[in-house]
Amino acid sequence: MPATPRTHVIGAGLIGASIGLGLRAAGWDVTIADAAAEAERLAWGIGAGDPLGHEAPELVIVAVRPSATGEVVAEALERWPGAWVTDVASVKAPVLEAARAAGGSARYVGSHPMAGREVSGGLAAQSDLFSARPWVVCAGDAAEEVVETVRSVARTLESDLVEMDASAHDAAVARVSHAPQVVASAAAAALGPLGADDVALAGQGLRDVTRIAGSPPAMWADIARMNHAALVATLDHIIGDLEDVREADDIGEALTDLIARGNLEVERIPGKHGGKTREWRGVTVIVPDEPGQLVRLLQDAASVGANVEDLSIEHSPRQPVGLTTLFVEPASAPPLVEALERAGWTVAAS
Amino acid sequence: MPATPRTHVIGAGLIGASIGLGLRAAGWDVTIADAAAEAERLAWGIGAGDPLGHEAPELVIVAVRPSATGEVVAEALERWPGAWVTDVASVKAPVLEAARAAGGSARYVGSHPMAGREVSGGLAAQSDLFSARPWVVCAGDAAEEVVETVRSVARTLESDLVEMDASAHDAAVARVSHAPQVVASAAAAALGPLGADDVALAGQGLRDVTRIAGSPPAMWADIARMNHAALVATLDHIIGDLEDVREADDIGEALTDLIARGNLEVERIPGKHGGKTREWRGVTVIVPDEPGQLVRLLQDAASVGANVEDLSIEHSPRQPVGLTTLFVEPASAPPLVEALERAGWTVAAS
Known part of the structure; x- marks a missing residue:
């Protein structure tokens, strides 16, 4: 299998079209199909992939709705007996079972790219949707070279690769x-x-x-x-x-x-870079609800070298001000409070 | 009762000491006491109130732990038969019952200032802890002038006044x-x-x-x-x-x-100014984890006049970048996306 296998994506929704865009941006040869003609034409139009030709794909990525995934994976394993197959469903054991039932689990590896889903549909596709997000790979019964090819998909899309057993x-x-x-x-x-x-x-x-x-x-x-x-x-x-x-x-x-x-x-839930959110300290400031106030606040914070690790804005339902909390390293909190107060901000808590 | 009644605060923790500081800042005559001598001396030291003298208070604010509140309210009603009493416990019906049992519910009004409690203790007290936060007033059996005096406490502390029945x-x-x-x-x-x-x-x-x-x-x-x-x-x-x-x-x-x-x-949970959070549209941007990047992002947003209504930062556990979502009015989203992309930002979703 070449480093950039001829790849066919089945399903042109947000996830499938984003995978197509991302792999194409990295120079992969990608085709894409969808049962809905309109979604398929849209995916071709935005450059998420070409129509499938007569050459059989080397890698098939199934990105259809979770409940249809097992069936479509089984069909792909049967239709292209030389191809390796992965999918993106957020539940993995039933898809592995379907690949086993189709007698093709040696050529199947499960994937679960954990990207946000506030929006859906191919129109919202982005080549870097998976950047910095976990991409779980479940090797199942597959040979190492199959697993490595699926890993290369996750790496190409700049995901954060995680390997797990499907049931786990x-x-x-x-x-x-x-x-x-x-x-x-x-x-x-x-x-x-x-x-x-x-x-x-x-x-x-x-x-x-x-x-x-x-x-x-x-x-x-x-x-x-x-x-x-x-x-x-x-x-x-x-x-x-x-x-x-x-x-x-x-x-x-x-x-x-x-x-x-x-x-x-x-305390075990990772915050930033595997660290714990609770290692930061919050500095809460009263911020008038006017354009530019948040910028001014962050500029004043940056002026003392405080790196704002996280930020939360709490709006009062009936007041024209909000409480904004800047989370910083504990050592940065006291100089930050001093600098903000000097700059005229009201620090409500720290 | 004068516009600024002679006020005695019982309990010098975060809430009691913050009330003392806030009322004093507005020119009220405040005394403060705490069963713990150290907390009491601290409250006097930071200016949250003076020691109680021989003059009886006109208004008593009970700010002790919730489970002790009913008893302390009853004691205050008995000790100062000419005084009006309120409390700050976050459950109101049992305290009203205690005031009734003490025969003093005509002089008692319940309060629930809904301020944050990430920190505790008098040392963390702030005169503006209650600013822009809801302050619930439960009139109960009290006469209008008693209720009005307690309302004036909430107004003086710049709280967002809400009136409700204790059981509701x-x-x-x-x-x-x-x-x-x-x-x-x-x-x-x-x-x-x-x-x-x-x-x-x-x-x-x-x-x-x-x-x-x-x-x-x-x-x-x-x-x-x-x-x-x-x-x-x-x-x-x-x-x-x-x-x-x-x-x-x-x-x-x-x-x-x-x-x-x-x-x-x-959809019924109020976001900003009584409106709904969902009326905003999110624009998600990939932001390198370096000082000043968030400021730069918000400056670029401000340059097209987009008022950032809310902001969330999502960190990846293993990557040196974060996904930051700016929430803006729906009409502001398309020009914002365009401006950010022109400024070199990668917009991951909108």
């Missing part, structure tokens, strides 16, 4: 992604009985917990069906913890225990 | 604050079985859902005990929704229904 991947994403979506939606749905004035008491905590509850439901039905066992196991874990709090003789003690356990786990 | 307040905060904390902690605790490599798959969604799971447990035990009934009702709502998903014949359909209901509720 599914168990992990149930806990880091699928169950948090369910829980965020349930926390949002629990606002149902409240009137508008009650909901207006919401603070940044609720906004954070429920941000992903704004996600469109479409894709999640597929994911939940495909990762049913791991998702149910995770929901059982969460329901059990909630019931322990709900039914405790001393709800205070039970909640203290749960929060203490949560504290330990939150 | 408690039911609301169970759903907008207390249950989301429990759920965030449970989602974090469910990471327990995962290894470090699995947790590294975490994306911004998990970080958002679990951010408040990093809160210290101490205060929450008090709150859960005091707001037991409303918290349990909310947890029952959430557990019921999670069980419906878990036990559905078709988990995909059940989750689609839950996410759709969550979508509707999220």
